Amino acid sequence: MLSLTRRRFLQGSAVTAGALAAHRWLFGGLETLARADPLAQGPPVEDMFPTTCWIGKQDCGMLARRIDGRVVKFEGHPGNPRNAGTLCPKGQAQIVSIYDPNRVKTPLVRTNAKGQKGEFRPTSWDEAITMIADQVNEVRARNPKLVLWQKGRSKAKDFYDDAFVKSIGCSKLGHGAYCSDAGYRALEYTIGLHGVQHPDFQNVDYLLAWGWNITNAGGNKFCWLTWPRQMVVARERGMKIVHIDPRLRSAGPFADKWLPIKPGTDLALALALCHELVNQGYVDTEYLTNYTNGPHLVGEDGLFLTETVGEGDEAEQVPIVWSASADGPVRADQASQAKLDGTYEIDGATYRTAYQAFTEHLAQYDPDWAEVVCGLDAQQIRQVAREFGEHARIGSTTVVDGVQIPYRPVSIMSYHMAQQELGFQALRAMTYVAMLVGAVGAVGGMFSDFEWKIHKNYAAFEELTVGDPPYDYMLNKSKYFPINTGFPGVVAKVMLDPERYEVEELPEVCILHMVNPVAAFPGQAEIMASYEKFRFVAAITPWLSETADYYADVVLPAATIEKYEGVISASDGILDAKTLRLPPMEPLFESRGEIDIYLDLTEAIGTLFGDDGYLAVVNSELKLEGEFALPLDRKPTPREIFDRWARSQGLEGGIEYFERNGVWVKGLIPPEKRYGYAADPPFGGALHRIYGASLLAAQRQMQSKGADEIYWRDYTALPTWRAPTMESSPAEYDLYLISYHMIEHKQSRTGMVPLLNELAPHQRVDMCPRTARRIGVAEGDEVWVESHNAVTAETRRVKTVVALTEGIRPDTVAMPHHYGLWSVPESSDRGPTPNAIYPTGEGYMANTADQSFHVKVRVYPANGGDEA
């Protein structure tokens, strides 16, 4: 019976095989694209078409293998410096998502009330675009800022964040407050660079992997893939990794030493390491004297002693230092031998240098103190400080491409761990660890960007504006957040209680650009309630997001990879390179690329053409001038825009250069651009701030304007430890909850990819076996994880299953993000998101308006007696 079935079956398959055997498959080399006539005879045409990954963060270069124009696989593009021919699991799996029958196929219009599972009717692009344009224009006529453009991911910032937002004059809100923006603000404040911390992997010998999820997540600027590629090579060279993280799994086998730190205490550890470096004499006085504000004299009021130079608008406050040669106070810009430390009398008042203030401040933070706060061993902290100091080789230099540069092969890699209540100050203090030994911008040292470009926030943070109410709904320049990342959690709280925050006007229309706040952002209940307040919500999304499902009036089906986007950096931090996303096939269903959507939308709004219109901003952002500039009275195609850009860059053939090659490698980033010491002027002329006088000045203004302590307490000139708010939850909330990113998923946007769900199918709570025994649960048991908000006393809980691991602190449990979706069949019923139990707002955010991903929880069996 079996053989009969098999034979009949094989006959069927033999026919197929015979038909296909008529030719040999070629791999690459053919240039013809999709077959124009599907009925044409002859062998199928195969080619490899260059594009870039769509699913992740860093747009890895890819080659789409096409058979008669049908994409059958993505391979890594060998010429792209970021991924060099390789792809991560998501890059491989995204093939299935292109063809996903659950994508939004046509524009949709809501037919039922909001705040529940959506019912929609299909509509035409014309009707959908007109509906959005009418709503936008009605509000714009009164106040364009009451239109809110909100993004999750933006893969063509020039076209979306800049051209669309500027041309209609609306407000914009990003996702950085959930990512690593507390770190961005800290580094902009401290060294002037836009980015968080990363090493020079080609040269570093000793790395503090501080909350860096090496094996699962990205890092500064890059996705997961590029950093680990450089990390494994560095380890083969002998680099050692100190892994500072409550979970071991993030570093797995790559942790040479594991410091399982208590969640939320990174600031304390950083201060203790600084204490030890100073005590053990690992201090680069030359760097600190010449390139930081350490020598600036600080008065008893905590502010800098300055002298006014110039008059009127030209007037400038120049700091004073103590000159060793003159043995007296001298303007910093005129001193040749400033003293780094010491206390001095000037006109009967006492002044100490900023560095002196810093070292005196550190006295309270010794390793024995940190042992208790951080749950670590004091001797281990001392040892790490000593090893870091020794490996720093203070005073040494090396030659890179003919340029002599200080050599400090010690560094720090941190990223998302910045999102904690004390994140801004923790990242400042962690940067001091590198600064003390002179490692910032040195060969082998610590960086936060790939070129030494000073961000505009560096100057803006010199004097923080604390304005008077009424405030805008983002609370910019408010007494609450003088440094303000732009935080959807705060916008939600403002929308729910504008009087409390002294806000008069709230946003009315929201355009959701590839963002799913309801699933992706903590404080899920507040986030959901805030979307009820919008009069009109439009969502641009390839799948019906949970936010669109509950709150969108109109849904526009965005294409996935099958569209033009860019310009995209293909740099790996060593080579400078550019690429574009090119469509390997026509957009499936009625979906369209976002650039097409914004061209149509601005045309309907009436802001496409003209001198301040969308096209004019695109010209300005892409620097399209002269013959390359887009005419301001004709709607171009995305391909034409990128063709003009490519030609403006001198690339022969324009966009065909990318259609042929996929990537434009411009060459090595020279040492003068990479290394802060080698830049002209060194470090871009930005003096590194070891003392944050403007933070203290802001604190006093906040106090004078009546802000509560919870807002101003972390605006201190020097990073100052206090117990996080969560520590005041009742004792029965005896565990810390942290969350993390898995390599198999990307935020809330891969839950619908079945190939990835097969690898990582559902939510779990990671727990140490000894903790599980205490609670009375075992692997796979259902438990409630219940959080407590120490400010409001509110509790929230979710049900999930236990996953045991010895790679986590016994006082800590961890849950991955990525789950808690419901609007697409494939993504639903995979367990909750921790965002449902993370509080947002006061006590659970940094002073820079950045979400904290820490909360105290209790965990108890879901099927036991305790169902409280």
Add this chain to the structure above:
Amino acid sequence: MTKYAMVVDLNRCQGCRACMEACKVENNTAEGVFWMHVFRFETGEFPDTRQSYLPRPCMHCDNAPCVKVCPVGARYKREDGLVLTDFERCIGCRYCELACPYGVNYFNWRKPADSYFLDWGDTDIQAATGGAIPPYRNPDLDEPQGAERRMTAGGGHHKGVMEKCTFCVHRVEKGMLPACVTTCPVAALRFGDVEDAASPVSKFLREHEHFRLLEETGTEPSVFYVGGNPPGSETRQIETIEVGV
């Protein structure tokens, strides 16, 4: 004579499972089928915990137990080292599955076309893909391979037959690397000719200590591991994956 082998550098493996995905897409394996499997392991107790990863493709043994037990010669060893399944000859007796100590064989209990994750009957998609199931179906898998012209690529995906890793025979025949090797972001997987002393894999093996899995069973695997240790009695699996054997 060429003899292919794979070398897994456990000092580099990040346990990311990209190789498993590359294999799935390249070979169009159905739901629950992983010809390449990456284990995630843990030993010790907090805070003295150690974690490690172990990719495990088919071992393409020189003394392959699966080949010996195949009653119809469907499972066979090629001169270049590849152990393959001729799905036109396989009768689905599953002896190979029992004989293999590595657990790399998958039996197709169902028609694989019904197990490709989503409902591909969607007319809009069929119009765009010509009705291929899955829509990313690799046409190479329908081609006979090697001088012997046997149907071995993709291992069949037919109800009632066995399938397993082929070292991507259809790619190797074209001079390409297996899909898992190509995609590995950290170059932990290497593939090449171990008979050629000058080949990069031969050189790498000469320069590094290595082991093979269950070497004591005498299977003579063609997969070598550099760095790390074979899993022992203290090794626990974490982050397991459900497979549909």
